Amino acid sequence: MSSITADTPLRNRGFVQLLSYRILAMLSYQMVAVTVGWHVYELTGDPLALGLVGLAEVIPYICVAPFAGYLVDHVRRRRLGAVACLGLAITAIVLVGIATGRIATSGTWLIYAAVALTGSVRSFLTPIYNTLFARILPREQYARGAGFGSVVFQLGLVLGPAFGGVMVAWAGKGVSYGVAGVFAIAAGLALLMLHMEEPHIPTERAPIFSSIGEGLRFVFGHQILLGALALDMFAVLFGGAVALLPAFIKDILHAGPEALGILRGAPAAGAVIVGLWLARKPPEKGAGRLLLMAVAGFGLCIIGFALSRHLWLSAALLFASGLCDGVSVVLRSTILQLATPDAMRGRVSAINGIFIGSSNELGAFESGLAAKLIGLVPSVIFGGCMTISIVGITAKFAPKLRRLDLRELH
Numbered sequence: 001m002s003s004i005t006a007d008t009p010l011r012n013r014g015f016v017q018l019l020s021y022r023i024l025a026m027l028s029y030q031m032v033a034v035t036v037g038w039h040v041y042e043l044t045g046d047p048l049a050l051g052l053v054g055l056a057e058v059i060p061y062i063c064v065a066p067f068a069g070y071l072v073d074h075v076r077r078r079r080l081g082a083v084a085c086l087g088l089a090i091t092a093i094v095l096v097g098i099a100t101g102r103i104a105t106s107g108t109w110l111i112y113a114a115v116a117l118t119g120s121v122r123s124f125l126t127p128i129y130n131t132l133f134a135r136i137l138p139r140e141q142y143a144r145g146a147g148f149g150s151v152v153f154q155l156g157l158v159l160g161p162a163f164g165g166v167m168v169a170w171a172g173k174g175v176s177y178g179v180a181g182v183f184a185i186a187a188g189l190a191l192l193m194l195h196m197e198e199p200h201i202p203t204e205r206a207p208i209f210s211s212i213g214e215g216l217r218f219v220f221g222h223q224i225l226l227g228a229l230a231l232d233m234f235a236v237l238f239g240g241a242v243a244l245l246p247a248f249i250k251d252i253l254h255a256g257p258e259a260l261g262i263l264r265g266a267p268a269a270g271a272v273i274v275g276l277w278l279a280r281k282p283p284e285k286g287a288g289r290l291l292l293m294a295v296a297g298f299g300l301c302i303i304g305f306a307l308s309r310h311l312w313l314s315a316a317l318l319f320a321s322g323l324c325d326g327v328s329v330v331l332r333s334t335i336l337q338l339a340t341p342d343a344m345r346g347r348v349s350a351i352n353g354i355f356i357g358s359s360n361e362l363g364a365f366e367s368g369l370a371a372k373l374i375g376l377v378p379s380v381i382f383g384g385c386m387t388i389s390i391v392g393i394t395a396k397f398a399p400k401l402r403r404l405d406l407r408e409l410h
Helices: 013-044 047-074 077-100 109-136 139-170 173-192 208-220 223-238 241-253 257-280 287-307 311-339 342-374 376-397
Strands: none
Touching: 013 047, 013 077, 013 109, 013 139, 013 173, 013 241, 013 257, 047 077, 047 109, 047 208, 047 241, 047 342, 077 109, 077 173, 109 139, 109 311, 109 342, 139 173, 139 257, 139 311, 208 223, 208 342, 223 287, 223 311, 223 342, 223 376, 241 257, 241 287, 241 311, 241 342, 241 376, 257 311, 287 311, 287 376, 311 342, 342 376
16 A cells, blocks of 8 residues: 555554454464464375364364354453463464474374364454454444455465465474464464453343344345355355365475465465455445456366466466455455444354354365365366356345445445
8 A cells, every 4th residue: 555544444553453463363373274284294195184174173163153252242352362362372382292292192183183272262263353343443444444354364364374384394393383372372462452442241141042043043134144155155165275285286286385385375465465455445336246256256266276287377376366255355344344233243253254264174174075086186176166156056046145235234
């Protein structure tokens, strides 16, 4: 950006502090993710084992997320977020012990257990961010704020894998895990230092399962919100090529661990660029059509990546997929913030996390299983074709989303 305009959310100190928390937490668990992927494939040489890493994270994520949303709506958000960041740090410490041999283990079961802890605590991170986002920014800045939030999120996706890949190559897995633990502690401290007034916590709380059910009924009764979440979920589920990057690098592209950082970071680099653009010029008219076209473009890029045999062409195609995904992320985030009542932000955000966050890990498992059954390249081509098919289905069955103008939600 060449300048900061008067109405930019970046003039809001609390928002900048919140973004600091988000990127530090992202750096932590993305560094762990890229290092664990390399660690597990190094031990097993099996693409299905990479898929099981995703499954080990998503099962506890899905189980904990509804209760995480309830807690976010009913307790102090900053303290809860700091505890979640501590959980990320504990995961990193355990993995340091495994990588350095200080914790004796056979096979990969303890690595999967550490990943499961990450999944449990990660279910708190985004609901906390989304509820504090709505407290810090005025409603008219939600679209711009979502753009900057997407940029920071994607920067974490760029820098985390890049740091992880470089550190694995130059300093070893233990150092990579250790730095991830430091970032997790820093994220918790950033959240505790956030200056803002949290909403009043009611002394009487609704029964937990009744409260969770209320959030579910809201999401499933809102065609635009449900359509946006379902579109992104199934696109990520079937377009999960990133989970197979260690196998592509070793078996198709014949490169080393530093290439893993490049390819993991390429989609996020594209999303950063489009996020900065949309933060300056947030889309309103034709937002629904733009969302559908972006997800279809993502599917085409994934098919192209599967067919590539050159490292930099693969990186370029993943970069283009990030441009498309960045549009989807900003639009979905804006829809989520504008459509959700304040009292339900934690629960709705947790449901969003089940749709979106879990789909990354389920996508990793689907990709690993499909690669085992039909081969590495055919599995990714299949995923890209399914993503494009999902766009057509969503356009047909969610006409309100297809015709969406964001000004209707203000």
